[in-house]
Amino acid sequence: MPVVVADIMKLLCSVSEKRKMKAAVKHSGRGALVTGAVAFVGGLVGGPPGIAVGGAVGGLLGAWMTSGQFKPVPQIIMELPPSEQQKLVNEATAIIRHLDWTDAVQLTALVMGSEVLQQQLLGMLVSYVNKELRAEVQYDD
Template sequence: MGLVPAVQINRARRMPVLVEDIMQLLCSVSEERKMKAAVKHSGKGALVTGAVAFVGGLVGGPPGIAVGGAVGGLLGAWMTSGQFKPVPQILMELPRSEQQKLVDKATAIVRHLEWTDAVQLVTLVMGSEVLQQQLLAMLVNYVNKELRAEIKYGD
């Protein structure tokens, strides 16, 4: 009976460090592969498209709406493309609740490892191509589905 509370206390104390350790690990793995992501600002592009189409309609009637929509669509697409940010930066800017989602998924992958700090965890994972691939696949899936972003590797 005496061991159960001690284990729970240790886990409770370890939890904030665990989140930081896992986030550091995810940043290290994504930085190693030079991962960048372009978060698409589709709302901004849609707003520009609609505004230009509206102005086109005011100026040129129905044909102006068509021309304004086409020009606005091109302008909106141009404005929102190519805005790549390093994935580690994106991860650290996530709200705590989103970071916790990532930590939960990553913990499932590295649960069999024992570590005392982020440096040791990163070293253990970087020594295993299999673990790196599993974490990268999880990260790519998260970035694509949850953030609706496109991934690019390298400079």
Template sequence: SERPKPRTCTRMPVMVDDIMKLLCSVSEQRKMKAAVKHSGKGALVTGAVAFVGAGGAVGGLLGAWMTSGEFKSVPQIIMELPPAEQQKLFHEATAIVRHLDWTDAVQLTALVMGSEALQQQLLAMLVGYVTKELRAEVQYGD
């Protein structure tokens, strides 16, 4: 008898989207914003993003935002990330929530919002990603 394929194979694009929505919800609840500390870093990121193949348009967009030194909401940053970067975040977040049984973003978000420990783990992962990968500073609140 054939075994059914694991759901991760067939649901991968949907799951990435669900995880991005979850990360947006968690970061939105904490009112997370990010900004680059030094304007010179924007050019570095633009080059690095374009170099890894994410494309000049996204690199230019990220670079322009970063050189402006303005704070931008983390949920907005997450949704504007190129697919390769979303994939990175997806893998890191999935490692944190892999023990949960969920079918869609709404259910996943409800499960995580019910657990302060899971929220803290996801927030720590997000802060690490934003500071390390995007070389940005994270702030909470208004």
């Protein structure tokens, strides 16, 4: 059975949509830059105690700047370039290889009927989003 990329991408969107997965790319570089800059200014103004205060204030400011920028995972994975979508399809195919399906609707119905398959696909998606996209995953309840 040939693997159809669009069918598996639709499946991954359905699974992540059901769990209301969102992801936020961490802008840790920007946060670190802000933290360092504020600590540096604190050191210039207040010496060693200023570095400590500047680091704490900069850390809070950096964390605040980089939080709360979440996007739905289905949207993120559909916007991936074809090469990255193929990586996801390859990983998903390893999980669902034993299923016999003809189209996206049938494949989605088979997977949605199995909590085990859903959990395996979700685990794969979370791992991919964390490692490849360097993003944090959140579930809306």
